[in-house]
Every structure is written in structure tokens, then in C-alpha cells.
Amino acid sequence: MNWVQLKAKVAGCTDCKLRAGCGQTVFGVGDEKARWLLVGEAPGAEEDRVGEPFVGQAGRLLDHMLAAVELARGRNVYIANVLKCRPPGNRNPEPDEVAKCAPHLRRQIELIQPKIILAMGRFAAQTLLGSDATIASLRGKVHRYMDVPLIVTYHPAYLLRNLPDKSKSWADLLLAKKVAAEC
């Protein structure tokens, strides 16, 4: 599938039960040839309304974090989620939903061919790495997904509730920046 076909597939997808309960699909946003790919969990209420990932409060924090490492949404950065549809009430994604939707993200990654992937939060990290390890144990290492270096960090929504961990996220971003510069 090329970009046009993949976008059409996601827009018309009814492979799992989420589409029936969400407002719209949220495909992803940014530079389709970006060096950086950021992966979150699933659209929340704001994202469902606007049709773009990370536009709510967590998204504003993400934009500030990107700016701190001289990056910006859409400028050499692509942002996507594991799930393209909002789970009702922002509940956690269920395994069958992840299994059905993850191939869309996989194809996005094949098309973008990023130099670095930042997996934000447990669902993104566990889905991409096929692991059930904790964020704490996955952080600070360079993993690989389809041969692309992958760094695990906290989800911005978690950081909003746990401000002291922002310094760890900062360290993760610096590690990602260093690895991206080496590619």
C-alpha cells in the first residue's frame, strides 16, 4: 500500500469495534519523509475532534519537549499512534484492537523510513518491541524496530501527572537525538 491507499484503508477501516464509537480516524501528522517518528497510544477526545494526534494538553507538552531539542511537529517529525481510533472514555487499548491496528503503523513506518523512533508510553513501546516489559526497564537503551533505532520514553500524559519524571524524559530525548545524529 502507498500513502494514498493506506490513508484510504484507515479512513474506511472497520476491522475492530472502535470505529463505531469514535468521531473520526486519526491517521497521523507530519513530514512523510521525517527522520523522527514519534509514536503514542491512541487518540483522546481532542484528537478525535480535530483529527490530529497529540493536540490536547499532552500534545502541548510534547510540542514544548520537541522545541527543547530544536524539533517541531511537521518539521522532520512525524507523529502517529498505535491505534487510529479513540477508545471509549479513553480506556486502555485492548489486545485485539492493537492486533488489528498495528499493521497500519507498521506500514507508516515502512513508508516514512525514519532514522529514529521514539515510543512514548507503555502501549507504544510494548507493541513495537513485542515485549511486556515496563517502561522503566526499557528506557535508556537503543532498541530496534524493523532495523530502525528505537528509544522508549514516558508518555506525555503520564508526565503531566508525574512532573519529576520530566527530567528522565529529557534524558531520553537527548539519547534519541544523539542516536539520530549518528545515523
Ligand code: URA
Ligand atoms: N495520547 C496519545 O497517545 N495519543 C494522542 O494522540 C493523544 C494523547
